[in-house]
Amino acid sequence: MTVPASLLLKMARARTEGLTQARLAEAADISPAALNRYENGLREPSLAEVQRIVGHTDVRLVPALRREPRSRGIADLELPDASPYAPDERAVEMRLPAELLSRNGSLPGDDDNGPLLPEALLHLYAIQDLARDARQVAGRLQLAWREEHEKQSAIEERYRDLIHQLQPVGYGACQADAVLARAIDDRHDTEERPGRRRARSAPEPARLGTLAWAHVVCCLRAEAALCAERAALLRGALTAAERQSAARARLEAAQERARTAPDRLEEGELEAAREELDQAHQRCRDLCWGGVGGVRRIGQAGERYLAIELDQLAQRARALFDELATTPAFTAWRARHASADPLYDLWLDGGLSLWHAPPALYPDTEAFYAAWEHRDLAAARKELLERHPRASLASVEGTFPDQTGGQWALSIQVPSATVCNDDWTEPTAVVTALQMAGRGGQGGGAVYMLARGVDARQAGALMDQMRGAKTLDQIGEVAARLRTLPTHP
Secondary structure (H helix, E strand, O other), rough: OOOOOOHHHHHHHOOOOOOOHHHHHHHHHHOHHHHHHHHHHEEOOHHHHHHHHHHHOOOOOOOOEEEEEEEEOOHHOOOOOOOOOOOHHHHHHHHOOOHHHHHOOOOOOOOOOEEEHHHHHHHHHHHHHHHHHHHHHHHHHHHHHHHHHHHHOOOOHHHHHHHOOEEEEOOHHHHHHHHHHHHHHHHOOOOOOOOOOOOOOOOOOOOOHHHHHHHHHHHHHHHHHHHHHHHHHHHHHHHHHHHHHHHHHHHHHHHHHHHHHHOOOOOOOHHHHHHHHHHHHHHHHHHHHHHHOOOOOOOHHHHHHHHHHHHHHHHHHHHHHHHHHHOHHHHHHHHHHOOOOHHHHHHOOOOOOOOOOEEEOOOOOHHHOOOOOHHHHHHHHHHHHHHOOOOOEEHHHHEOOOOOOOEEEEEEEOOOOOOOOOOOOOOEEEEEEEOOOHHOOOOOOOOOEEEEEEHHHHHHHHHHHOOOOOHHHHHHHHHHHOOOOOOOO
């Protein structure tokens, strides 16, 4: 497949602010009519001519040779085991809406209103570059672990922890890469042989499907969130290591005073120092894979450098998402999907965009209670319904509208069939948003999980402060503040 010069010229001009076709023609010393023919594909300029014209914009055309064996298609160059629309990595799957997931190799109801194949091919190259750089993070860690393992170094356990923790980095970009490559291959059957001139009636190149394109764009959003999440985890490890070091120093100072000047030791100082070190040590254990290896070496394996690298990858993925999210195909899908999943839309670039993952959405209450993480709620609900068939565990705190005028009820649930939610002090409450029946009694029943393992009183007090929230963005603020509450598994 070839990328037409018309597309390159239009993209270069579009990426140069305020550059009109007439001004570019003047700068390139060609007639406006000639440039118009180039941009509309009515005449094919030479590569040298395209480079010369693009040189008068804010971008540059840099020819490069890519290795793509003749006997293989684009898709075969990617991960061989990547499922078409069902990521094997849970960290990616949980960041994609259900509509864009399928295990049968296709997305039901897809159309042909996505971007043109040549345009998609240019985006594929940018995605492949991101995927390659993202996967190199774990690859370099593997090399570092191998070297330390051969030397039987104590730090090898920390490298092993980091390999496990950063393993998902790049999976979102790789999934976008594999899906887009397959989609291009599937729709590219024959290619017009490039010539100097093109007929005015030449058929337009094929287009991708809208759902396939939405899957690719959302995978990039997932990649940005994954990288940001892992960077935050590394910075948390650095903070924990600093606190552990400070706590150890305080304990050693207290022990030294106990030996040399016991009269200067305050009452309970030694016990407090030991407790502080135990807590700091436990926090380091929590941040290690399986809670064991690498505790003593946490913060000594280049975590600060890795966090900076992941931040940069997150910025690249987010910039690529922002660019592709403006395409007509994605904006059309997004407007349609927002009515069924409004908080996912808010997560893409709205009030929930700082979350590392969108709120979990269940198709109905039965699916919500069937989830393993809600088994305590399910048991309490079953007990309550056996005694009071019309009773509910949920304490409704308010309602809010979505983009289409539908209503959602905010509620707090606790795993007790006998205790009032407001009196429940154990930090095991779940905050949900239940979709109520839409206009005309249609729809309803979907459930968001906004927070889990929080104190019911704290959640209730927070939502009382935001009880006047009326818009979806305000509800996003409520949900974001719920995430700040202390949580317990």
